[in-house]
Each structure stands twice: as structure tokens, then as C-alpha cells.
Amino acid sequence: MDDFTRRTTTDAVYEKLHDEIVSLQILPGTKLSETEVARRFGVSRQPVRNAFTKLGNEDLLVIRPQKATEVRGFSMERVELARLVRLAVELEIVHRAVEVWDALREAKLAENIALQEQAIADGDLTTFHALDYDFHKLIYELSGNPLAFDVMLECKQKVDRLCLLSLGKASEAGAILADHRNIATGLASGSLEQAQGSMRKHLSRLDETIAFIHKTHPDYFE
Amino acid sequence: MDDFTRRTTTDAVYEKLHDEIVSLQILPGTKLSETEVARRFGVSRQPVRNAFTKLGNEDLLVIRPQKATEVRGFSMERVELARLVRLAVELEIVHRAVEVWDALREAKLAENIALQEQAIADGDLTTFHALDYDFHKLIYELSGNPLAFDVMLECKQKVDRLCLLSLGKASEAGAILADHRNIATGLASGSLEQAQGSMRKHLSRLDETIAFIHKTHPDYFE
């Protein structure tokens, strides 16, 4: 009665390629050959083909018959679309969260924020980023929509991939923490306006970063 | 300098199967054999395999190694997730629409609504449904986010597929038109609350239909 599917060669190839693409180890515009990738992984072309189509479905690859497959470049439209969808979902989750919010939920979120403060006090940015991730995920779970988190995450990753281009340019952790606090107090006070407004502000912090990247890396865009 | 990709056998198989699945000509739980489908289409297994993996990536098929692949059943969680994302996007689009709304945009939307009224007066439901589609699309375009429409549409289709199960049970066209009017006047008056509220109400009309289907067709759910 095993419920999980066997791990297949296709999966392995897919995951490795996916990682390399989203982490920009393989840059946009890079040509990928089925046979060459097959050689590199020591497998036949078939699993590579499967992985390619999967990546193509996610718009990470451009596959055209009889032409070299290449890593898709960024498009400002796509990035803005991903940001729109993420924002939209986050706002609706906040909306649903305020409707079910109670003392228990408030306490759980407060606990996360306390840990964030601790991490910043310790100068431990790695832990802080993990807690940042948890903070957002927590709101989805507490609002009763855990699955929506994955949808949001998919959008977020598309933007994150772009933002990897500007390396040192991380937002101020302090500002992020302040946003989180505002969102939390908005939820706690039952103020939809404050909670949503804070979320909007939180997600708009990337505006300048993305505009900057668009200007400084016109290549990598299609 | 042709920009479009050649049409391939894989595409043909994929599109046909996709249609048959989303139109419920092939019901959830149906077992699909690569070889059998290949025979039916008069092609080899390979393009069928490609099509299968593509459909599997879209969660329309569940493919497990060495086991018969079958058409995925509905899941209430997935349907509710699709509805959540659609609602979220529609609300954010309305939000952006009110910020750029002007007389010209108002006139274009009013024109569409006038046609809707005419269609209902004529008892022409086919035209009305086309105008319904146009109404929503128009808001996306007028708000400056035409691409987001496709995202919404994808969510909508997942729900539509489920709703095909209850055949005669179409919502009252008059009620739909009233919703549209409320959304339009909300936009025209710059009232975000009214516009979003009307949209929320509009999309919640499916609540009972979906609950009804869930109760009357427990099979078809996984």
C-alpha cells in the first residue's frame, strides 16, 4: 500500500536542471542539447527529454523542433505577472486570515516574530531568512489554506531567480521585520486595511531592485 | 524569421486528449494505456508518452511507473485552491482598474454591458456567455494586465470542468448581468469596496453548485 511513486531517472535529471537554472548556474540564453545533457548525466536521451518538456511547461526552457533548446530569458511582463499573482494571493490569504483570527493563532505568529527579533539581534541572517519563510507560510496555514502557499511560492521563485542577478542588494532585514510586525498587528487588531496595506508595502520593496536589475542587465531579458 | 513552433504529432495528441479530459468525454478514474491511445491515434507510443507527461505535469493524469495511468479525479482542495487564486487575481485586477479608471474605459465597459442586456433581451444565451467572457477579459485589458487574464482563465477552467457534471444547473443569466452592472458601477464611481464586493459575490455564486456536485458525485473525487 505504498502511496509514493518510485523515484525515476527523469525526476533526478529534472530536479538537477531545475536547480541549476533557478540558481542561475545556467544563465538565460544558454543552449542545452539533449544529447549533451544525457552524456553529462550518464543517461539516455529519453529521461532528458521528459525533464526538458517538464521544464518547458514551466517556461524555464524554450523548446522548438529542430532548433537548439535554450534557457528562457527573463521577461519583464512575466516577472510583473508573477508578482501580481503573488500579491493577489497574499492579500486574499490575509483577508481570510482576519476572518478566522483568534488568540491561539495570534500567539503562534507572535512566537515566530519573537524568533525573528532574536535572529536579528544575533546577526544570524540565515536563520532570519528561514523565519521569514516560516512567517509567510504560517499565515497560510493559520488561515486554513496551506495549499495556496505553494502557488505563491512558485510565483516568488520566479522573482527570486531574477533577483539573484543583483547579489549584494538584499533588502534591509530590519525593514522586513517591521513589515512583519505591522502585518501581525493588523491581523491581531482585526484591521484588514492595515494587514493588507502592510503586505502591499512589504511586497513592493522589490520594486527598485527589479527596476535596477532591468536597467543594469538588459541582456538576460528577452 | 518565423516565430511560431512547428506543429508536432505530440501536440496533436496532447490537444485531443486534453480536450477530451476537460470536457469530461473521458471521465476521472478512466485508465489510459499508452499503447492503446497510440493505436487509436495511429501514431507510435513516443508522442503519446510526451503528451502523457505533459498532461501529467498539469495534474490531469496520474502516472505511476509500471501502473496504468489514469485520469485524475477531482479534489475538493484543488478546486477550492483554483477558486481562491482566481478570486484573488480578479480582486487585485479590480484594485488596479479603479486606480486607472477613466471615462474612456468606463465607456468601453458600458458598451459591453449594453450588449449583454441586448443578448438577454433576445434570449441569446450563447452570445451572452461570450460577452460574459469578454466582460472579464476587458477589465484585465483596461487595467493594463492582459497577461493576468490567462492565469485567471486557467483557474476558471479547472472549476468549469467540475461544473460540467451538473448539466442543467447554469446560474441565472439575469443575476450574472446584475453582478456585472454592480462591478461596473463600482469601477465608475471609484468605489473599490463596491467593485470588489460585487466581484466576490459574483464568484461565490458557484458555492452551492460545487457543494451540490460534491455531494451528488462523490465518485469522480479522489
Place this chain on the structure above:
DNA sequence: ATAAGGAGACTAGTATCCAAGTTCTGTCAA
């Protein structure tokens, strides 16, 4: 010198063979 054309090295799509696992069925024994 330059431009047109062809050979060859690519590309992905398709067909087919084999391997490995699951499911069903039929037979044989209790």
C-alpha cells in the same frame, strides 16, 4: 573580393526494442 551554394555537423521528433514491475487469470491442490 564577395556572394551564392552545398556539405556536414548539429538540432529535436519518432519508432522500436528491451527491462522491470504490477495485475489479472487460470490452474491445481486442499
Place this chain on the structure above:
DNA sequence: TTGACAGAACTTGGATACTAGTCTCCTTAT
């Protein structure tokens, strides 16, 4: 009659040969 076991007949996954279209570069002719 029923149950268990063996095996056939499925299933998809992977490998490989072959087809067909594209691109590049070099040769050749103007």
C-alpha cells in the same frame, strides 16, 4: 468450493536507431 501459486499479459521507464529540419562554415563561381 475456495485459496494459493505460477505465469501470462499487461503497464510504464529507459535506450537506441533512424528521420527530418536547421545552421554554420567552407568552397566555388562570378
